[in-house]
Amino acid sequence: xxxxxxLLPKYLDYIVKKNFKVLISLDGDERGSSYRAYHDxxxxxxxxxxAALLVKNKYPVFFESNINFNAVLHDRNSVEDLYTFFxxxxxxxxxxxxxxxxxxxPAQTDEFKxxxxxxxxxxxxxxxxxxxEEKLDxxxxxxxxxxxxxxxxxxxxxxxxxxxxxxxxxxxxxxxTGTCLPFSKKTFITVSGKILPCExxxxxxxxxxxxxxxxxxxxxxxxxTYNTYYEKVARTCSRCYDRDSCLCxxxxxxxxxxxxxxxRHFMNEEDDKRYLACQYDFFKRHPELYAxxxxxxxxx
Amino acid sequence: xxxxxxxxxxxxxxxxxxxxxxxxxxxLLYHTVSGKHMVTSDPELTQIAGEVYEPKNLGVxxxxxxxxxxxxxxxxxxxxxxxTLPYKDRxxxxxxxxxxxxxxxxxxxxxxxxxIAHLGRNVCRFLTELNIYLSYENKRTNTEKRDFxxxxxxxxxxxxxxxxxxxxxxxxxxxxxxxxxxxxxxRINLISGNNFFNxxxxxxxxxxxxxxxxxxxxxxxxxDFYEILAACSGLNVTYDLYTxxxxxxGKIIDLSSPCFAGKHCHFHHLITSKEDFxxxxxxxHMNGQNESIDLIPILTGDNINFFEEHVFxxxxxxxxxxxxxxxxxRNQKLNSNFFGILNIYPDKTVxxxxxxxxxxxxxxxxxxxxxxxxxxxxxxxxxxxDLTGCKNCHFCFLCPPISKYEIVSGVYNMCAVSNKTHSK
Numbered sequence: 270x271x272x273x274x275x276l277l278p279k280y281l282d283y284i285v286k287k288n289f290k291v292l293i294s295l296d297g298d299e300r301g302s303s304y305r306a307y308h309d310x311x312x313x314x315x316x317x318x319x320a321a322l323l324v325k326n327k328y329p330v331f332f333e334s335n336i337n338f339n340a341v342l343h344d345r346n347s348v349e350d351l352y353t354f355f356x357x358x359x360x361x362x363x364x365x366x367x368x369x370x371x372x373x374x375p376a377q378t379d380e381f382k383x384x385x386x387x388x389x390x391x392x393x394x395x396x397x398x399x400x401x402e403e404k405l406d407x408x409x410x411x412x413x414x415x416x417x418x419x420x421x422x423x424x425x426x427x428x429x430x431x432x433x434x435x436x437x438x439x440x441x442x443x444x445x446t447g448t449c450l451p452f453s454k455k456t457f458i459t460v461s462g463k464i465l466p467c468e469x470x471x472x473x474x475x476x477x478x479x480x481x482x483x484x485x486x487x488x489x490x491x492x493x494t495y496n497t498y499y500e501k502v503a504r505t506c507s508r509c510y511d512r513d514s515c516l517c518x519x520x521x522x523x524x525x526x527x528x529x530x531x532x533r534h535f536m537n538e539e540d541d542k543r544y545l546a547c548q549y550d551f552f553k554r555h556p557e558l559y560a561x562x563x564x565x566x567x568x569x
Numbered sequence: 570x571x572x573x574x575x576x577x578x579x580x581x582x583x584x585x586x587x588x589x590x591x592x593x594x595x596x597l598l599y600h601t602v603s604g605k606h607m608v609t610s611d612p613e614l615t616q617i618a619g620e621v622y623e624p625k626n627l628g629v630x631x632x633x634x635x636x637x638x639x640x641x642x643x644x645x646x647x648x649x650x651x652x653t654l655p656y657k658d659r660x661x662x663x664x665x666x667x668x669x670x671x672x673x674x675x676x677x678x679x680x681x682x683x684x685i686a687h688l689g690r691n692v693c694r695f696l697t698e699l700n701i702y703l704s705y706e707n708k709r710t711n712t713e714k715r716d717f718x719x720x721x722x723x724x725x726x727x728x729x730x731x732x733x734x735x736x737x738x739x740x741x742x743x744x745x746x747x748x749x750x751x752x753x754x755x756r757i758n759l760i761s762g763n764n765f766f767n768x769x770x771x772x773x774x775x776x777x778x779x780x781x782x783x784x785x786x787x788x789x790x791x792x793d794f795y796e797i798l799a800a801c802s803g804l805n806v807t808y809d810l811y812t813x814x815x816x817x818x819g820k821i822i823d824l825s826s827p828c829f830a831g832k833h834c835h836f837h838h839l840i841t842s843k844e845d846f847x848x849x850x851x852x853x854h855m856n857g858q859n860e861s862i863d864l865i866p867i868l869t870g871d872n873i874n875f876f877e878e879h880v881f882x883x884x885x886x887x888x889x890x891x892x893x894x895x896x897x898x899r900n901q902k903l904n905s906n907f908f909g910i911l912n913i914y915p916d917k918t919v920x921x922x923x924x925x926x927x928x929x930x931x932x933x934x935x936x937x938x939x940x941x942x943x944x945x946x947x948x949x950x951x952x953x954x955d956l957t958g959c960k961n962c963h964f965c966f967l968c969p970p971i972s973k974y975e976i977v978s979g980v981y982n983m984c985a986v987s988n989k990t991h992s993k
Contacts (some may be wrong), residue, residue: 278581287911395588423666423671424895425669425671426671426672427670427673429672429673429674429695430672430674430695430908431694431695431697433899433902433903434903434908434909435826437895494599551663551665552627553627556624556625557624560667560669561624562671564671566671567673567674
């Protein structure tokens with residue numbers, strides 16, 4: 270369950286009883302969370318933190334195992350701020366995401382650009398870059414990039430037992446991008462009853478609905494829609510140097526809304542070289558993380 | 570260390586080299602491309618391997634070659650196990666991604682076996698082959714033949730002799746095949762005794778199988794071939810036909826006979842001794858062009874010497890076949906003889922291939938449930954050599970995985986690779 274935590278105290282006992290995994294949206298300290306406000310504009314920060322602390326105090330074991338935080342990076346916080354806040358306040362490592370770049374109103378592009386902050390740039394801006402990079406693990410953009418690199422390129426990394434049994438295919442990807450097939454990994458249902466492939470994509474890409482009459486999913490339509498999406502991105506992907514190993518989500522490429530948009534993950538030859546250099550730079554700075562990734566890391 | 574010293578080199582172990590250190594400190598270096606290997610107790614080489622594999626060194630260390638004078642070190646360099654690069658500047662240290670296996674969704678690491686449940690029905694992608702035992706063999710026969718063939722049935726895909734007319738019914742088979750369409754299954758082996766084809770409607774059987782796009786193999790004794798052929802007419806199927814010392818009945822079996830013409834037939838002959846090996850051409854006739862016979866050794870319980878001489882893996886066998894890094898990794902995590910294969914018996918019970926343990930029943934359990942049971946309990950799919958007496962052997966993961974012979978006999982190291990004794 271993903272929530273802003275405001276109703277968490279009311280339903281807490283039920284949620285604990287049913288062993289929900291809960292993801293609380295909070296963007297760090299009071300300033301960092303200041304974009305999260307009630308309809309009247311007043312900040313929700315205090316109530317969210319109180320709700321999270323209530324869980325921590327009332328159900329410490331549940332808090333430890335079932336509560337996670339999702340923070341959005343923007344111009345009022347940073348990777349270092351977020352890491353420090355959640356570590357100090359809750360003893361947790363947050364999931365950190367950039368602002369979704371799809372569906373931006375052209376009239377508000379400038380405002381969006383001002384708010385947007387890149388995770389990688391924010392990490393390197395901080396004084397404790399190297400320390401946080403290691404501690405954030407997958408939530409560090411450099412760590413996850415290095416993991417993705419090994420995940421797709423290392424001959425010693427196997428997706429599952431079948432790949433180990435039959436051998437790795439030259440090209441593991443059947444479709445462009447690294448988008449999860451709907452319902453293959455998770456399903457997200459919004460408060461208005463829209464069914465989405467995950468919580469990280471725009472609600473306009475819903476694949477079904479849920480209401481008092483039940484679940485309505487037209488699988489044929491979902492299949493056709495996805496084929497249309499793939500057709501839209503396929504041309505760009507075919508020119509990308511990272512096409513065989515890119516794991517980006519097509520809903521975050523920006524290509525679905527406007528065909529003239531350039532995919533944020535597109536790589537030309539130079540980009541590809543830079544990407545490779547970044548991975549080598551990461552392992553030179555953190556040599557011990559190669560063994561750590563190969564011995565322990567799991568893609569999720 | 571003086572960085573300008575020209576004697577310095579970057580030293581690394583080739584990523585094609587599999588390194589295994591035994592509890593006693595002995596080191597195996599095996600080159601997965603050239604097939605060369607060396608076993609050493611040289612402290613210098615052992616120390617270097619340890620340092621190279623230290624995570625902080627990322628596969629490369631700096632060294633002065635003339636500090637390393639041992640014979641084994643020089644040999645390791647000459648044979649390509651250890652390599653060096655010119656040293657210019659410490660800041661320009663190369664990196665070497667060592668062969669460390671990362672298996673995603675590695676069930677052996679799950680603290681709670683029930684966590685496998687997150688795979689949902691998708692778990693059936695691991696199911697790649699079915700062995701369906703259609704019926705038992707219940708022909709009256711002498712005890713010697715019956716006992717021998719029952720031993721055979723525990724080692725290869727042939728039916729058990731039983732005083733039972735039990736057989737799978739067509740709706741049972743249809744139910745299984747329907748579920749199999751949602752799995753990774755490509756090949757289905759049908760193991761037939763003599764009492765399957767009499768009671769069933771042949772047309773219905775053929776139509777049922779033809780409805781599904783699987784690769785069918787029928788495994789049976791050659792004795793039963795004519796009955797099976799009459800029942801399977803028009804079906805696209807491969808016949809795996811087996812003969813043994815009881816098959817000929819004093820007559821010559823002509824494998825070039827027109828009755829086999831135009832059919833996909835594979836012939837197999839079961840042997841238990843050198844004598845069997847010498848004798849089989851006396852009663853199996855081939856014209857030498859279109860037919861070939863696989864010879865399959867069978868353990869009888871008193872022919873271990875024959876196995877030691879002709880079946881056990883020798884050091885030479887290992888060295889003759891280069892083992893890839895992929896095969897070594899595979900042997901560390903799963904048993905490729907058994908993984909992905911389920912056996913379904915005439916009484917509807919189910920086991921994994923390679924295990925006598927019953928996982929469930931096709932009447933009460935779906936294929937995904939049966940696969941779950943196996944992934945949780947590991948009766949055979951993930952039975953690797955490190956779970957046996959082979960675990961202390963350097964060649965544990967270079968050897969082929971545990972075989973049916975070993976399961977049947979309880980002897981888990983049918984090899985002459987190391988000087989270990991057979992262990993139960």
